[in-house]
Amino acid sequence: MLRAAIIGLGKMGLSHQSMVNVHPEIKLASVCDSSGYVLDVLSKYTGVKTYTDYQKMLAEEELDCVFVATPSRYHAEIVSAALDRDLHVFCEKPYALDPEVGYRLADTAERKKRVNQVGYHYRFVAAFNEAKRLLDRRLIGELHHIRAEAYGPVVLRPKGGTWRSQKSEGGGCLFDYSCHAIDLLNYLVGQPIAVSGTVLNSVFSNDVDDEIYSTFQFSKGFYGQLATNWSDESFRKMSVKLSIWGSNGRINVDRQEVQVYLRSLPEPSEAGYKAGWNVRYTTELTKPVWFYVRGEEYSSQIDHFVQCIKTGAVAISNFRSASDTSLVASSMRADADKTRTSVALKDERGGAMGSEPPQSKSFVRSLLDRMGSGQT
Amino acid sequence: MLTQMDRILFGDNQFFGVNHMSEEKARTQSMRFQDIGAIIEVLDDAYAEGIRTFMCTTHERISEVCDHFRKHAGKYPGFKFFPCLPYAHKYANAAAELGVLGAVRSFLPQENALGALLKGGMSLARKDVEGLAGLLIDAEMKMFADLDTPVVFLQNVATDFLLGLGFDDAFRMFNDHVRERYGAEPGFITMNAPFLLQKLEKAGLQNPIICTNINKIAFRMSGGMDAYEDMIRQGRSRLIAMSVFASGALPAKEALDYVCQFPQIESIVFGASSRRNIGQTKQMIERLTPSSMVAGSAL
Numbered sequence: 001m002l003r004a005a006i007i008g009l010g011k012m013g014l015s016h017q018s019m020v021n022v023h024p025e026i027k028l029a030s031v032c033d034s035s036g037y038v039l040d041v042l043s044k045y046t047g048v049k050t051y052t053d054y055q056k057m058l059a060e061e062e063l064d065c066v067f068v069a070t071p072s073r074y075h076a077e078i079v080s081a082a083l084d085r086d087l088h089v090f091c092e093k094p095y096a097l098d099p100e101v102g103y104r105l106a107d108t109a110e111r112k113k114r115v116n117q118v119g120y121h122y123r124f125v126a127a128f129n130e131a132k133r134l135l136d137r138r139l140i141g142e143l144h145h146i147r148a149e150a151y152g153p154v155v156l157r158p159k160g161g162t163w164r165s166q167k168s169e170g171g172g173c174l175f176d177y178s179c180h181a182i183d184l185l186n187y188l189v190g191q192p193i194a195v196s197g198t199v200l201n202s203v204f205s206n207d208v209d210d211e212i213y214s215t216f217q218f219s220k221g222f223y224g225q226l227a228t229n230w231s232d233e234s235f236r237k238m239s240v241k242l243s244i245w246g247s248n249g250r251i252n253v254d255r256q257e258v259q260v261y262l263r264s265l266p267e268p269s270e271a272g273y274k275a276g277w278n279v280r281y282t283t284e285l286t287k288p289v290w291f292y293v294r295g296e297e298y299s300s301q302i303d304h305f306v307q308c309i310k311t312g313a314v315a316i317s318n319f320r321s322a323s324d325t326s327l328v329a330s331s332m333r334a335d336a337d338k339t340r341t342s343v344a345l346k347d348e349r350g351g352a353m354g355s356e357p358p359q360s361k362s363f364v365r366s367l368l369d370r371m372g373s374g375q376t
Numbered sequence: 377m378l379t380q381m382d383r384i385l386f387g388d389n390q391f392f393g394v395n396h397m398s399e400e401k402a403r404t405q406s407m408r409f410q411d412i413g414a415i416i417e418v419l420d421d422a423y424a425e426g427i428r429t430f431m432c433t434t435h436e437r438i439s440e441v442c443d444h445f446r447k448h449a450g451k452y453p454g455f456k457f458f459p460c461l462p463y464a465h466k467y468a469n470a471a472a473e474l475g476v477l478g479a480v481r482s483f484l485p486q487e488n489a490l491g492a493l494l495k496g497g498m499s500l501a502r503k504d505v506e507g508l509a510g511l512l513i514d515a516e517m518k519m520f521a522d523l524d525t526p527v528v529f530l531q532n533v534a535t536d537f538l539l540g541l542g543f544d545d546a547f548r549m550f551n552d553h554v555r556e557r558y559g560a561e562p563g564f565i566t567m568n569a570p571f572l573l574q575k576l577e578k579a580g581l582q583n584p585i586i587c588t589n590i591n592k593i594a595f596r597m598s599g600g601m602d603a604y605e606d607m608i609r610q611g612r613s614r615l616i617a618m619s620v621f622a623s624g625a626l627p628a629k630e631a632l633d634y635v636c637q638f639p640q641i642e643s644i645v646f647g648a649s650s651r652r653n654i655g656q657t658k659q660m661i662e663r664l665t666p667s668s669m670v671a672g673s674a675l
Binding site for chain 2: 010011014015017018019021022035037038040041042044045046047048236237239241254255256257281283284286288289290291292293294296
C-alpha cells in the first residue's frame with residue numbers, strides 16, 4: 001500500500017483526491033491546502049487528515065508519494081521539497097513554468113530514481129494513443145503537416161478573480177491551456193525544432209493571453225500549426241483536435257474518435273484498417289478503469305503513476321517531457337515579441353524589414369476604453 | 377410507498393450537444409436544438425409515442441422547456457420530469473474561474489429572497505454543508521415549480537466525486553432533502569454502480585434508485601461486467617439502464633437484447649431526435665421486455 005498526500009485542493013486537487021482515495025493500492029494519508037475552510041469541511045465529512053503547511057506535512061507524515069495540484073507558480077518549490085524527501089511525485093501541468101528549472105528537477109528525480117509524472121491527461125486518452133500507435137507504425141507515411149486545435153469556455157468575461165488571470169502566477173492560455181495541445185504534439189510527433197509567427201492575443205483578459213496561434217517546424221518539410229482559444233463558449237468543454245497529413249493519407253483525432261484516410265494500405269497490413277476512410281470510436285478503444293469520475297484518462301493517469309512506482313517504469317508523461325512542453329511554450333512567448341514582416345511595397349518599408357509587434361490588449365477592454373473616452 | 381417508474385424514460389443528452397462518440401455530431405445536434413421549439417417538437421413526438429417521463433439535466437435551457445409544459449399543462453396529462461442535478465459543467469467552469477468557494481457562493485440565491493440569501497451566507501460561514509446543499513438543490517429545482525417531479529437525481533459527476541472522496545453523508549443529505557422538501561424519491565446516477573450501492577446501503581438507503589450505464593460492451597461500467605451483472609441479479613436496487621447503445625457503438629437489437637434479459641432492470645432511458653427513431657426504439661423495448669414485468673409497469 002502506497003501512502004500518498006495531496007497538496008492543493010482546487011478543482012484538480014479535489015478531483016485527484018476522489019480517485020486516489022479509492023485506489024486499491026493507495027492509502028490517502030493526508031491533504032494540504034491554504035484554505036482552512038475546504039480543509040475543515042473535508043476533515044469533518046471524510047475524516048481525512050489535513051494540513052495548511054506542506055513543509056510541516058512532509059516532515060510529519062510518512063509518505064511514499066505526493067500529488068501536487070497548487071497554482072502553477074508553486075509547483076517547482078513543492079516538487080523540489082518532495083524530491084528532497086525522496087518521494088515519488090505527480091505534479092499537475094504545466095509543472096515548471098521555467099523549463100530550465102523543470103529540467104533540473106527532472107535530473108534530480110531521475111538520479112534519485114523517483115517516479116515523476118505530470119498531469120498531461122490527454123496522453124491517457126485512448127483515441128490519441130491509437131493515433132500515436134498508427135503514427136509510430138508510419139501508417140500515413142512521411143508526415144508533412146500537423147494542426148493542433150484546442151478550444152473551450154474558460155475565460156468569458158473581462159474580470160477573473162483567481163491566479164489563472166495573473167501572468168505572474170502562471171496564468172494565461174499559453175501555459176494553462178495551450179500547453180495541453182503542445183504536449184500532445186510532442187507526444188505524437190516529437191518536439192519541434194523551431195517556432196515562428198506566434199500570436200498571443202487577448203480576448204477578454206487584461207493581464208494574460210486568451211488565444212494563441214503559432215507555426216512549428218519539426219524537420220525539413222514537416223510543419224505544424226497550433227490554434228488555441230479558451231474564450232470560446234461554443235464548445236461545451238475543452239476540445240482538443242489534431243489533424244495530421246502524411247504521404248499516405250491523414251488522421252483526424254479528438255477525444256471521441258480517430259478518423260484515418262489511407263491512400264493505400266501499407267505492408268504489412270494493419271488489422272482493422274483498409275484503404276480509404278476508417279473510423280474508430282472511443283467506445284471500442286477505451287479500456288475500463290477501476291473508478292470513473294470525469295473521464296477515463298483522469299483515472300488512468302493515476303493508476304499509471306501507481307504502476308510505475310511498483311515496477312520502476314518511466315511515466316508516459318514525466319518531468320522531462322513536461323519540461324520539453326514548457327520549453328516550446330517559452331520559445332513561443334519569446335517568438336511573439338519578434339518583429340513581423342509588414343505587408344507593404346518595398347519603398348514604404350523605409351528600409352526596415354518589419355514593424356513593431358502588435359501590443360497585446362484585451363479586445364473587449366479596448367472597446368470599453370474607447371467607449372469610455374468618447375472615441376470612435 | 378415506492379414511486380412507480382415507467383419502463384421507458386426519455387433522456388436529454390441529444391438536445392445539449394452531448395455525444396460520447398462524435399464531437400461533430402454533438403455540434404450538429406446543438407445547432408438543431410438551439411431553438412427551444414425544436415426540443416418541444418421532439419418531446420411532443422415522444423409524448424405521442426406514449427412516453428411520459430423526461431429525465432433531464434438542469435441546463436438553463438430546460439427552464440424554457442418547463443415554462444412550456446406549465447403553460448400547456450392540459451396538453452400533457454401524466455407527464456413527469458426526472459430532474460438530474462447539478463448541471464456539473466456550470467460548477468466546474470465556475471470553480472476554474474472563481475475557485476471552489478467562489479463557485480459555491482456564485483450559485484447561492486442572489487436575488488430577491490432575502491431570507492435565502494441570509495441563510496446562504498450563514499450556512500457558508502458556519503460550514504453547514506447540509507444547509508448549503510439544500511439551498512443549492514432548491515436553486516436548481518426552482519425551474520420545475522408546479523411540475524410533477526417524482527424522482528430527483530444526483531448527477532454522476534457529483535455522485536461519483538462524493539463517492540470517491542468518501543463523503544457518504546452527502547447521499548443521506550440528498551435523500552433527506554429531496555424527500556422532505558419535494559416529496560420525491562432520490563435517485564443516483566453513477567458510473568460506479570456496484571461500489572455506490574454498497575455505500576448507499578451503509579448510509580442507510582435501502583433499495584435505492586440507481587441510474588447507470590448498462591450495455592453489452594461494458595462501456596463505462598466501472599467495477600467491470602461481472603460486478604455489474606451480480607449487482608443486477610441480486611436486485612437490491614431499482615435500476616435504470618442508460619447508455620444501453622454505448623453511444624451508438626451497438627446495433628439497437630443486440631443492445632436491447634442484452635439489457636432486456638434482466639427483469640431486475642426496471643427502466644431504460646434513451647435519447648433520440650426523430651419520431652421514427654423514438655417509436656422504433658420504444659416498440660423494440662416493449663417487445664423484448666419480459667412478460668413478467670409488463671403487468672407491474674406503466675407500459
